[in-house]
Structures are given as structure tokens and as C-alpha cells.
Amino acid sequence: MSDTLAKPKTYLGVPVHRPKVAFFELSSCEGCQLQLLNNEATLLDFLSLMEVVRFREGMTGGTDDYEIAFVEGSVTRQDEVERLKKIRETAKVLVAFGSCACFGGVNQLKNRFSMDQVRKEVYGDHPIDTDVARPLESVVPVDLRIYGCPVKKEEVEKIVTRLALGSEVFYPRYPVCMECKANGNICLFELGEPCLGPITRAGCDSWCPSNRAGCWGCRGPADDMNITQMVSIMEKYGFSRETIVDRLECFGGFSAHIETFRDAVDIREKVQKT
Numbered sequence: 001m002s003d004t005l006a007k008p009k010t011y012l013g014v015p016v017h018r019p020k021v022a023f024f025e026l027s028s029c030e031g032c033q034l035q036l037l038n039n040e041a042t043l044l045d046f047l048s049l050m051e052v053v054r055f056r057e058g059m060t061g062g063t064d065d066y067e068i069a070f071v072e073g074s075v076t077r078q079d080e081v082e083r084l085k086k087i088r089e090t091a092k093v094l095v096a097f098g099s100c101a102c103f104g105g106v107n108q109l110k111n112r113f114s115m116d117q118v119r120k121e122v123y124g125d126h127p128i129d130t131d132v133a134r135p136l137e138s139v140v141p142v143d144l145r146i147y148g149c150p151v152k153k154e155e156v157e158k159i160v161t162r163l164a165l166g167s168e169v170f171y172p173r174y175p176v177c178m179e180c181k182a183n184g185n186i187c188l189f190e191l192g193e194p195c196l197g198p199i200t201r202a203g204c205d206s207w208c209p210s211n212r213a214g215c216w217g218c219r220g221p222a223d224d225m226n227i228t229q230m231v232s233i234m235e236k237y238g239f240s241r242e243t244i245v246d247r248l249e250c251f252g253g254f255s256a257h258i259e260t261f262r263d264a265v266d267i268r269e270k271v272q273k274t
Ligand code: SF4
Pocket: 028, 029, 030, 031, 032, 033, 072, 073, 097, 098, 099, 100, 101, 105, 106, 148, 149, 150, 151
């Protein structure tokens, strides 16, 4: 080993423990893991922060000697339940990695139908084991969440750096609109496009609105979001209840709030009629 490699890693002069890290996927498109390999400019620095011992997209083989497990995907089968429990037993820190792992993600859209219907329509006569899509925390305790569909590489780098330094991890509490305004975008509502930016947790640097696409809420609700205000914005710009419900349902992050949203719309409609 060269002297350079043998030297302990430091960050801002502080010795950094390189945690052993493993990546796993349950039911997912593996797009969140792919994000990690995408940002070539910072990939080597990122990898120097940790010792990757298992990462199917980036290496062959691997061991089960790890401290941090990043688990992507939702739980949709019994074998995934068993696998996730084993990962939880091994990992000191279990990270729900991406919207599928945090909320069920796009996979949970199938929960609107009976599973018999899903199996028949999707798999026909092939006997495929699939059940309702659930977030990781419906099976095991989760220590950290990294939101997004897919996750934002820069945010993962920040979080991993803080984990390696043993520092507390912070999430933005404010909505996407704050980042969107800071980025100098024209509000998409003014351009005739609906957007969940006012109620969705920031951290993606207003990824979609900055590219002229309305937010679909992949990062889930911002702290203290104001559903009633969202309803009045939608009404002001002439969007229907269905348009917003479609977006609220898309990733599963707002599932606990959809009835509140419907109630808020009903109340406003009653008030307008009187
Ligand atoms: S959160 Fe999105 S990108 Fe990540 S695994 Fe799920 S569907 Fe794929």
C-alpha cells in the first residue's frame, strides 16, 4: 500500500472513520443506486468517505460485514420481509434510500387495486408472488431517510459525509418553493402547470420546476405544510381536485394527508355555495 493510501483520511483536518457500507435493493428500479454512480466529478471523493462492501451495480461479490445499510425499494414480497429483517440485524444504521423505501414510492400505486386483480392484469397466468407495496418502516425501524425519486446525489454526499463524521443529519424543513424562488424560476402556475412545490419537502434544489416541470411531491410533505393554502392555489389557477389527488398519490408520501385535502376542498366548495 502506498504512503498516501496508508494515511488516515481526514475531512477539514478531522480524522474520518470510513464506515463499511452496503447497498441493497428490494422492489425498485435501482435508479437511486444508479444516481450514486452518475456524478463522476465527485465519485472518487464520495467513495473515499466509506468502504463499500456490497453494491451490486458497482462491484461483484461483497460481504455482510457492514455498519451502514442503504436499502432501496419497497417491500412487496415475503422473502423481502425476511431479507430486510436480516439487514436490520446486521446494520448499525439502516437508511431508507429513496421514495420507494421511504413511502412505498411509485410501486404503492398498485395498492389501489386488489392484489388478485394486479397479479391477473400484470402477470397473467404466470404465478408471481407480489403483495401490497410498503415502506421499510412498516417492517423494521429505520434510522434515516433519504428522500427523492431518484435521490439527489449531492444530498446523499452531504448525508454520508455527516455520517462519516458522526455529525447529526439535517433535512430541509421548508418546501420546494423556497429553493425554486432562490433559483429565480418563474412560478409554473403562471405558465399553466400545476405544482406541489408549496407543500413538498425541499432538498432537490427544485429539480423539476427548474426544468420547467411541476413538482409531483416525490420527497413527501414539508414540515408544517399548509394543505388549505395548496387548495386555494389550485382553485385560483383552475386545477381540479383530481389533478392534485393524482399528484398527491403518486409516490405515497402524502397518503396520510389525502383525506385532509379532500375535506379542505369540500369545505371550500360548501362555503362558495352559501
Ligand atoms: S425511488 Fe424512484 S428512482 Fe428510486 S428506486 Fe424507487 S422508483 Fe426507482
